[in-house]
């Protein structure tokens with residue numbers, strides 16, 4: 640293993656929890672403490688199912704969820720039995736947080752850190768929900784550029800690379 644690969648491996652292995660300096664991209668965690676339950680695991684092809692198009696952060700029901708970045712609330716209602724809040728950021732990125740019971744309305748402007756709701760309950764840990772929070776309660780945070788183009792939300796917090804190209808070790 641080369642020195643560079645060793646350093647990279649050490650960096651990757653010590654990325655979380657959030658005790659490393661956070662790059663300021665104007666985003667904050669939607670929950671107070673960043674404890675990752677499920678990492679981002681994008682599909683190799685956009686239409687593939689069974690992958691994880693976001694990150695799950697440990698949280699408790701009724702916890703206050705805040706806007707991870709500034710923007711306008713574009714969606715605040717239930718979808719498939721889950722309450723969802725989406726925010727369009729000035730860059731065009733869209734954050735979606737679920738299950739979040741909104742305390743904001745569609746069209747509201749928010750800043751990073753503005754409370755947007757409280758954590759609800761996952762309806763059932765079956766089907767696509769089974770890939771979320773298998774042994775804990777969490778908030779799912781997805782970030783997309785377009786319908787099928789998701790990125791790792793942790794990148795917005797400076798906790799992950801924008802494109803993960805792991806060296807072969």
Ligand SMILES: [Zn+2]
Nearest residue numbers: 694695771779
């Ligand atoms: Zn999830």
